[in-house]
Amino acid sequence: MASIEAQGDKHRAERHAERHGDHHDDGHDHGSVRSYLTGFVLSVILTAIPFAIVMAGGFESRFLTAAVVVGMAIVQILVHMVYFLHMNTRSDEGWTMMALIFTVVILVIVLAGSLWVMFNMNTNMMPQMNHEALGLGS
Amino acid sequence: MNTATQAPGDFWEVEPHHHHEGASTSIGFWIYLMSDCLMFAVLFAVFGVLGGSYAAGPGPKDLFDLELVALNTAFLLLSSITYGFAMLAMVKENTRGTLMWLGITLVFGLLFLAVEIYEFQHLIHLGAGPQRSAFLSAFFALVGTHGLHVAFGCLWLVTLMIQIRQRGLIPANRRRLACLSMFWHFLDVIWIGVFTFVYLLGMI
Numbered sequence: 001m002a003s004i005e006a007q008g009d010k011h012r013a014e015r016h017a018e019r020h021g022d023h024h025d026d027g028h029d030h031g032s033v034r035s036y037l038t039g040f041v042l043s044v045i046l047t048a049i050p051f052a053i054v055m056a057g058g059f060e061s062r063f064l065t066a067a068v069v070v071g072m073a074i075v076q077i078l079v080h081m082v083y084f085l086h087m088n089t090r091s092d093e094g095w096t097m098m099a100l101i102f103t104v105v106i107l108v109i110v111l112a113g114s115l116w117v118m119f120n121m122n123t124n125m126m127p128q129m130n131h132e133a134l135g136l137g138s
Numbered sequence: 139m140n141t142a143t144q145a146p147g148d149f150w151e152v153e154p155h156h157h158h159e160g161a162s163t164s165i166g167f168w169i170y171l172m173s174d175c176l177m178f179a180v181l182f183a184v185f186g187v188l189g190g191s192y193a194a195g196p197g198p199k200d201l202f203d204l205e206l207v208a209l210n211t212a213f214l215l216l217s218s219i220t221y222g223f224a225m226l227a228m229v230k231e232n233t234r235g236t237l238m239w240l241g242i243t244l245v246f247g248l249l250f251l252a253v254e255i256y257e258f259q260h261l262i263h264l265g266a267g268p269q270r271s272a273f274l275s276a277f278f279a280l281v282g283t284h285g286l287h288v289a290f291g292c293l294w295l296v297t298l299m300i301q302i303r304q305r306g307l308i309p310a311n312r313r314r315l316a317c318l319s320m321f322w323h324f325l326d327v328i329w330i331g332v333f334t335f336v337y338l339l340g341m342i
Contacts, residue, residue: 010283030229030316036222043215047333054338065342073334077327084218092165099165103172106192107179123172 029086039083046076145319160313167317171324172288178328182335185276189340193271198340201266203257207337210253211329214288217223217246218326225319233307240299243322247292254285277336284332287325294318 050069058065081087089097220243227235258278259269268278298318302311 030225031222033223033226036226038221038224040215040219043218047208047211047215047330050338051204051211054341055204058342062342066339069334069338069342073330076330080218080323080327080330084222084326092168093178094172095165096168097173099169103175106176110176110179111183111186115186118187 029088029091031083031086035083039079042079042083043076044071046079151214160309164316164320167320171320174324178280178283178331181276181280182312182331185280185336188272188276189336191272193273195271195274196264196266197273198337199321201261202337202341204337204341206253206257207333210250211333213246213250213253214326214329215251217243218323220246221319223323225315228312228315230306231307233302234256236307237302240295240302241300244292244295244299246286247295251285251288253293254288258282258309280336283333284325284328287321287328291318291325294321 050072053059053065053068059068087096089102102116142341220239224236224239224243258281261274264287266274268275298311298314299316305311
């Protein structure tokens with residue numbers, strides 16, 4: 001029993017030391033040669049494939065080509081986040097991750113909202129905009 | 139009443155928390171990057187809305203050269219990993235190595251800018267400047283803003299190299315290097331969005 005408690009104390013102390021790690025004043029993970037090279041190789045692959053597909057003329061279906069290209073981009077952004085920006089749920093007690101999640105939510109609303117609203121407006125404006133055909137002058 | 143006689147310091151923390159200098163720099167800089175990200179989101183939304191309005195002018199297929207874009211992507215990706223090596227050299231207290239990798243990063247950053255300026259000049263020469271159509275206005279606003287970020291990143295890089303040369307890898311310089319690292323990798327992430335949504339999807 002006593003030994004378990006002692007072990008628990010030791011773990012707590014270690015965690016404490018990690019959190020207040022003083023050997024780097026910024027207290028951040030800077031990765032290793034291995035993690036940077038992994039990220040780099042993955043990025044090269046994820047960049048080369050969409051470029052090759054589009055340069056070769058793409059698939060028969062435009063939608064499929066676009067979906068593959070966008071999919072690769074999303075995966076590559078995640079690769080950069082993990083291997084280059086060293087994102088994790090621990091740094092700054094999770095606040096960097098919270099800020100990121102908040103930003104992504106706003107980003108999706110701004111992008112999806114703008115495209116949706118403007119696409120609908122364009123579609124609905126079309127007949128009225130055709131002044132010349134209606135003989136309304138310009 | 140026992141509690142009334144207690145000194146206020148026992149219950150409330152009267153002393154402010156002591157944080158060592160720069161403890162909140164990385165989270166603060168991250169928040170700045172997120173706000174920058176929202177700015178780019180707006181520019182991407184503008185491009186998404188106006189990207190098809192050619193005003194009877196040239197479209198992406200008439201203008202873009204994918205080989206040039208691939209070259210630029212390679213420059214930026216290489217600069218990302220060389221910056222990573224600069225950070226690793228910094229962790230090992232290797233001042234010369236840090237400066238060398240930062241110098242290589244700067245070269246790739248400047249090459250990226252040179253290719254982009256060439257591309258813009260070529261487009262304007264063809265009569266496809268930002269005033270030609272809504273598509274081109276949105277294109278120049280988005281890609282130009284990214285290029286401007288890279289240009290300021292290069293300026294920051296030069297400043298840091300001078301500071302490291304003069305003062306060495308002191309804590310303040312390490313903090314600055316970590317901030318620029320986030321900025322530089324962030325710009326690479328934005329570039330993924332640019333080459334995907336502007337160039338590749340435009341050329342399909």
